[in-house]
Amino acid sequence: MSEQNNDEREITLTVNGKTYRETVETRIHLADFLRLQLKLTGTHLGCEHGVCGACTILVDGEAVRSCLMLAVQANGSDVTTIEGLADGEELTPIQKAFSEHHALQCGFCTSGMIMSLTAYIAENPGADEEAIREAISGNICRCTGYQSIVAAGVAVAAK
Amino acid sequence: MGMRYFGTSVQRQEDKKFLMGQGRYVDDIEFVGMLHGAFLRAEIAHAKINGIDASAAREIPGVHAVYTLDDLGDPYPDKPMTTAYASPLLKQTICQHLLAKDEVCFVGQTVALVVAESRHIAEDALSRIVVDYEPLPAVADCRDALDDDAPPTHLGLESNLVGNFYGKFGDIDAAFAEAAHTFKVDFHEHRGGCHAMECRNIITNYDPGKDETTVYLTTQSPFLIRRLMARYFEEDESKIRVICPDVGGGFGPKNGPYAEEFVLAIVSKQLQRPVKWIEDRREHFVATNTQGDQMWHMEIACEDDGKILGARGRVIHDMGAFVPYGLLLPATSVFPLPGPYALPALDVTLDAVFTNKTCTSPVRGAGRPNAAYAMERLIETVARGLKLDPADVRRRNFVRKDQFPYTTGGTLPSGDPAVYDSGDFHSLLDMALYKAGYPGFKKRQAAARQEGRYLGMGISSCIEDTGFGPYEGVKVKVQPSGKVLLQTGAASQGQGHQTVYSQIVAEELGVNIESIVYQSADTGTVPHGVATAGSRVTANAGPASQAAARLVRKKALKLAAEVLEIDEDDLDIEDGVVRAIPESGRNVNISLGDLSFKLTPLMNGKVPEGYEPELEATSFTSSTGVPHASGSSVAEVEVDVETGEVKLVNYVIAHDCGNMINPMLVDGQIVGGVVHGIGNALFERMVYDENAQPMSMNYGEFLLPIATEMPPIQVLHQETPSPHNELGVKGAGEGGTIPAANAIIAAIENALEPFGVVVNDHPVDPQRICELLDAAQDSASAA
Numbered sequence: 001m002s003e004q005n006n007d008e009r010e011i012t013l014t015v016n017g018k019t020y021r022e023t024v025e026t027r028i029h030l031a032d033f034l035r036l037q038l039k040l041t042g043t044h045l046g047c048e049h050g051v052c053g054a055c056t057i058l059v060d061g062e063a064v065r066s067c068l069m070l071a072v073q074a075n076g077s078d079v080t081t082i083e084g085l086a087d088g089e090e091l092t093p094i095q096k097a098f099s100e101h102h103a104l105q106c107g108f109c110t111s112g113m114i115m116s117l118t119a120y121i122a123e124n125p126g127a128d129e130e131a132i133r134e135a136i137s138g139n140i141c142r143c144t145g146y147q148s149i150v151a152a153g154v155a156v157a158a159k
Numbered sequence: 160m161g162m163r164y165f166g167t168s169v170q171r172q173e174d175k176k177f178l179m180g181q182g183r184y185v186d187d188i189e190f191v192g193m194l195h196g197a198f199l200r201a202e203i204a205h206a207k208i209n210g211i212d213a214s215a216a217r218e219i220p221g222v223h224a225v226y227t228l229d230d231l232g233d234p235y236p237d238k239p240m241t242t243a244y245a246s247p248l249l250k251q252t253i254c255q256h257l258l259a260k261d262e263v264c265f266v267g268q269t270v271a272l273v274v275a276e277s278r279h280i281a282e283d284a285l286s287r288i289v290v291d292y293e294p295l296p297a298v299a300d301c302r303d304a305l306d307d308d309a310p311p312t313h314l315g316l317e318s319n320l321v322g323n324f325y326g327k328f329g330d331i332d333a334a335f336a337e338a339a340h341t342f343k344v345d346f347h348e349h350r351g352g353c354h355a356m357e358c359r360n361i362i363t364n365y366d367p368g369k370d371e372t373t374v375y376l377t378t379q380s381p382f383l384i385r386r387l388m389a390r391y392f393e394e395d396e397s398k399i400r401v402i403c404p405d406v407g408g409g410f411g412p413k414n415g416p417y418a419e420e421f422v423l424a425i426v427s428k429q430l431q432r433p434v435k436w437i438e439d440r441r442e443h444f445v446a447t448n449t450q451g452d453q454m455w456h457m458e459i460a461c462e463d464d465g466k467i468l469g470a471r472g473r474v475i476h477d478m479g480a481f482v483p484y485g486l487l488l489p490a491t492s493v494f495p496l497p498g499p500y501a502l503p504a505l506d507v508t509l510d511a512v513f514t515n516k517t518c519t520s521p522v523r524g525a526g527r528p529n530a531a532y533a534m535e536r537l538i539e540t541v542a543r544g545l546k547l548d549p550a551d552v553r554r555r556n557f558v559r560k561d562q563f564p565y566t567t568g569g570t571l572p573s574g575d576p577a578v579y580d581s582g583d584f585h586s587l588l589d590m591a592l593y594k595a596g597y598p599g600f601k602k603r604q605a606a607a608r609q610e611g612r613y614l615g616m617g618i619s620s621c622i623e624d625t626g627f628g629p630y631e632g633v634k635v636k637v638q639p640s641g642k643v644l645l646q647t648g649a650a651s652q653g654q655g656h657q658t659v660y661s662q663i664v665a666e667e668l669g670v671n672i673e674s675i676v677y678q679s680a681d682t683g684t685v686p687h688g689v690a691t692a693g694s695r696v697t698a699n700a701g702p703a704s705q706a707a708a709r710l711v712r713k714k715a716l717k718l719a720a721e722v723l724e725i726d727e728d729d730l731d732i733e734d735g736v737v738r739a740i741p742e743s744g745r746n747v748n749i750s751l752g753d754l755s756f757k758l759t760p761l762m763n764g765k766v767p768e769g770y771e772p773e774l775e776a777t778s779f780t781s782s783t784g785v786p787h788a789s790g791s792s793v794a795e796v797e798v799d800v801e802t803g804e805v806k807l808v809n810y811v812i813a814h815d816c817g818n819m820i821n822p823m824l825v826d827g828q829i830v831g832g833v834v835h836g837i838g839n840a841l842f843e844r845m846v847y848d849e850n851a852q853p854m855s856m857n858y859g860e861f862l863l864p865i866a867t868e869m870p871p872i873q874v875l876h877q878e879t880p881s882p883h884n885e886l887g888v889k890g891a892g893e894g895g896t897i898p899a900a901n902a903i904i905a906a907i908e909n910a911l912e913p914f915g916v917v918v919n920d921h922p923v924d925p926q927r928i929c930e931l932l933d934a935a936q937d938s939a940s941a942a
């Protein structure tokens with residue numbers, strides 16, 4: 001049984017601008033691959049059943065729940081994680097707005113929230129409050145009550 | 160004086176790492192040789208274990224060990240855990256063995272542990288362990304637990320009573336005898352679980368050279384856990400070091416001890432390898448304490464104008480299967496009971512009972528939201544019964560501003576009398592009502608009803624005892640570089656401690672906030688702390704930060720005066736430099752870093768005469784009494800009478816947590832707290848079937864509040880300084896949660912007033928609202 005589970009495959013993908021060729025177990029989801037194999041621990045796992053959004057990353061520019069995708073499915077993709085947003089120490093407008101609006105407390109949902117909003121605002125500049133709420137409706141935050149996250153999103157979308 | 164930090168919305172010092180994905184949570188930490196654990200958990204709520212066969216699991220390549228209770232070795236098979244908070248009121252203090260002995264008493268109880276090369280392999284092996292269970296009858300509903308025919312929740316129990324807690328003062332019989340009116344009301348309160356976005360996670364790492372175990376833990380109380388472990392293992396506290404890295408939310412259930420960290424400590428020592436265990440979300444639903452159920456049967460006596468004379472009743476409180484947390488939750492459900500109201504008499508008895516469900520412990524607010532809901536239900540019941548404005552009933556019964564300090568007549572769990580220190584409940588309520596548009600609401604409501612839209616407004620008021628003692632240790636130390644090391648014992652799970660205590664120290668000492676280096680929650684390095692719970696840290700670590708910084712400032716000024724040959728009164732500290740003030744006519748200065756350097760000489764150096772080495776101080780200064788925060792909330796809802804759907808239109812909360820150190824962070828705590836309370840009112844329900852089998856174990860079945868469902872939340876502040884500390888602060892972490900449920904439930908009832916619907920129980924979902932509407936219609940047509 002466990003032998004079958006240990007099927008391995010080689011994949012090539014780009015993560016935060018860097019190309020990796022890696023051997024992965026076929027049963028490993030993309031989040032575990034990023035965290036365990038590439039040591040990119042900024043992507044968090046809050047539920048591993050596709051509801052909390054903490055694991056959200058960008059795959060070819062689209063916001064994706066990395067707990068719902070196998071690592072082998074990302075073969076050939078261009079992946080961006082929270083670690084890939086800032087330019088050196090220079091934060092993106094969304095990252096800055098999160099701090100200005102106190103849109104994070106424990107920080108655990110934050111990576112997923114920022115990735116969801118990054119994808120959404122890139123597609124929908126000028127999005128209003130309702131749209132921003134909708135955009136993060138698949139991300140759970142237990143700390144903030146969302147209001148400050150929405151404010152941060154609206155502020156950036158309005159720029 | 161440099162920049163003012165106290166009272167300003169300083170941006171958080173801790174944000175950047177999280178924004179860049181550089182936070183370090185337990186699961187992000189790795190050690191060479193680290194192994195991974197997975198727990199086998201009880202699948203049946205109550206059963207005898209006739210045998211466990213782990214042989215097949217041990218065969219799997221990559222499995223290092225499988226542990227049942229016997230495999231842990233002596234003395235553990237005969238050594239159950241002990242409760243964190245012993246109390247003479249506990250009649251049966253049953254705590255679990257680290258792994259199940261011969262009986263399981265709730266789904267989720269730890270039965271065995273697999274330790275393997277990876278989590279995946281450990282989980283593969285779990286499925287190969289065979290447990291021979293013999294099912295036993297279970298108690299699923301606390302309301303049945305004390306029935307004569309209730310099965311024992313543990314084999315051999317004569318009664319399922321854990322213990323009682325009482326709230327009594329005044330002459331209750333006289334109150335009811337003299338009352339113009341008495342009313343009865345029953346209500347069921349259910350509060351969900353922790354559901355911090357980071358589950359409970361552990362790494363234990365035993366160092367044989369030092370004979371020391373380091374525990375990386377998602378706990379709110381590293382010092383409590385260390386003490387409990389040291390006691391249980393009969394070890395010296397110095398042999399156990401508990402470190403909290405970044406922790407992804409706490410909310411109460413991460414405050415107490417769990418079997419898992421004890422098991423992992425033993426296993427790391429036996430295998431001489433670091434061992435990691437990461438709770439997955441499915442486990443979290445059953446393995447992490449929740450708050451659970453309470454059934455209240457209450458009676459209230461009042462005059463014609465709604466003035467309350469007394470309240471009495473009985474509460475049945477669901478403890479779950481074991482008592483890891485003593486009677487803390489029952490206590491916090493009863494002792495805050497008079498709430499913001501001046502009650503002449505009270506007589507409430509709480510029966511805490513065992514059920515075959517996950518253990519309970521405080522969740523944001525602990526029992527305070529329950530107690531607040533109870534008082535608010537009584538107010539609503541009086542207002543409804545006497546056809547009075549619920550705002551007026553509150554006003555008539557509030558403790559008045561001129562009554563502070565107000566002695567309620569009740570006692571705190573410490574045995575001290577309950578005394579409210581400060582506040583102005585009337586003005587808080589008025590602020591909230593005005594902002595919410597209460598004065599003109601009836602008109603708006605009537606107009607909407609004409610259109611078939613059902614709007615409702617509900618009020619809820621509360622007090623909150625915050626900042627309970629004894630202390631939090633804080634150390635402030637200027638280093639030769641000029642950087643200021645600030646250490647607190649208090650662990651943070653997102654509250655922003657670093658920013659808040661840095662603000663206090665920067666202001667008091669006269670340094671830039673950027674020059675502060677913050678360390679906390681590591682029993683190996685920081686001064687003693689207690690716990691981040693019960694909105695207690697600010698009113699303890701705040702005064703201690705101020706006092707420690709003040710001592711350092713004094714020492715710096717004294718030494719600087721000697722070095723610069725100037726009068727101390729002619730000096731001030733700004734941006735980390737001690738300077739002569741312009742009025743002194745001198746132009747001299749010395750940096751705090753240089754002073755620190757003078758106080759920490761190396762070989763052949765000399766400490767200035769009359770000084771202890773180091774420019775540092777440690778303080779345990781805390782509040783001198785219990786600072787009471789208070790608040791009033793007003794919620795507006797629209798109820799769809801066809802679907803039962805509740806739309807939250809608006810939510811206003813007027814809050815008083817004394818002086819605010821950082822208003823932005825206070826707002827963050829309040830808004831987050833309100834949303835938690837909204838979850839309790841409308842969404843979060845842990846469902847069990849009649850055999851105590853959990854039925855809601857994912858976020859599709861167990862609902863948490865999400866962004867699209869939340870109303871605009873407006874936070875108003877009133878700052879009545881607490882006289883119990885120089886900063887005038889009170890706690891703010893739970894004040895949003897405590898009043899929320901009644902504001903929402905009362906708003907729904909107000910919306911459905913034309914149908915005569917009374918909700919009373921929470922959470923309430925659309926289906927229940929439809930049932931209530933149908934029942935109301937049936938009884939109307941029957942009449």
Ligand code: FES
Pocket residue numbers: 044045046047048049050051052053054055056065066067068
């Ligand atoms: S961890 Fe992927 S959605 Fe929750």
Ligand code: FES
Pocket residue numbers: 103104105106107108109110140141142143144356407408653
């Ligand atoms: S900041 Fe803690 S879960 Fe969102």
